Amino acid sequence: MRVAFQGIRGAYSEMALHDHFGRGVETVGCDAFDDVFDLVNSGEATHGFIPVENTIAGTVVENYDLLFANDVFVIAEVYLPIRHTLLAKKGTQPEAVKEALSHPHALKQCKAYLKSKNIRMVPTYDTAGAAQAVAAGERMDCAAIASELCAEIYDMDILERDIQSNSSNTTRFFVIAKKENVPEGHKTGKTTVAFKTRHYPGALVDCLKIFQKYRLNLTKLESRPIPENPWEYVFYAAFEAGIDANEVKAAIGELTLHALFVKLLGSYPKAEKCW
Template identity: 85%
Template sequence: MKIAFQGIRGAYSEMALHSHFGKDVESVGCDAFDDVFDAVNSGAVTFGLIPVENTIAGSVVENYDLLFANEVFVIAEVYLPIRHTLLAKKGARLEDITQAFSHPHALKQCKEFLKSQNIKMMPTYDTAGAAQAVAEGDRVDCAAIASELCAEIYDMQILASDIQSNTSNTTRFFVIAKKESVPEDLVTGKTTVAFKTRHYPGALLDCLKIFQKYKLNLSKLESRPIPENPWEYVFYAAFEAGIDQSEVKSAIGELTLHAVFVKLLGSYPKAEKCW
């Protein structure tokens, strides 16, 4: 079974992929998030795995926009603790490192450690790509901040582990599938929808009262602009109940009457949190 993710080998997304599906699946790296959606839509892969939220950096808004724009369905959520590792070429020593390459978010999350070691932060496109570049380079005074998996893949030396300042740093991922590929025996415990309110005072409040009426606990509410319609917004909401429950069906039916539109983005098992 092929599963698509954004990034190259060793990316945190690949770690999340294997933590959910196991080691026997084939992970397929993609250059961009929309390439993951294209791979799922074309049938080139069975499922895709995308990050949607981080406890420090917040929502990955691009992927919410892509969920709205594509006819895919969320069938699972996955939580991955983010444990940053300082990696360098074999034989390198921590005291000799002068520069650390990584994604800006990773660098920021490890700022205190890098400052204590007088290591200069060098932003790059992604964590695994930084590890690959350092591994293929010839400098032993450069390091990368990436996953521990990168040390195994690119034959690198681990100079320091768990160098992030916030130990609760966690990323939430969605597993997406074409609607015809949704498992028939899928047990659901959470649901994510997108909706657009009508234009009158209190329109959003009227929609939110529906969730209260049916005792649905909202775990997320966020707005995103509609590029084609300036100053108009789509709201994304997640609540802790599955689509098969009668109160969820009633709530979505009533929401449809109040909103301009409602799109069901997915209903999936509630993942066990890792913090």
């Protein structure tokens, strides 16, 4: 098994990946999300591991667009509590730290802590990259905000744990694979679909009534523009039932009659929420 993720060693995606697959799995870091999809499509990776939603930052819209554009299937969802850690070179004294490097989202989530310590925020491309840069540098007054895994990978000191302001900060990930790599006996409990409505008043309501009719509890509904067709939108919906359930088969069959198109993005076990 070879699993692709966006980022470098120590990224939160890799941390969540290890929680799901175990530490023995082979991982491949990618520069961008579309590279993850390319590796899965080409067969160079058996699975991809992508973030799709964060309780603070919201939906990772790029990955929903990529799910829509690629012939892959979501086979699992994973939740990871985001616990930001202040890391520095070995031997750094906490009171000596004057600057902290990290992704802008992580800096914002730790702003209160940094302000209380009079530490200046320095935005970088990603959290793990910030840790790698600090570990490779010579400065002893510079730290990184990243995952605890980075301390192990880049041989760094942990100056303080859990420095984020919001303790419920959680990221949801999808595991993707080509349909031929979906395991036999794959169990499902949630389903995600994309659909485009017809053009008449109440078209979306008519589609949503189908979910109500078959008592399917929607956990997500979001629209995204279709770049090739300006001012037209595709809707992403997730509901709590697997694709093998009779009510789901009936609902999707009926949805295809009301919508211009319907694409099944995945059906997967319902993950345990972790807050």
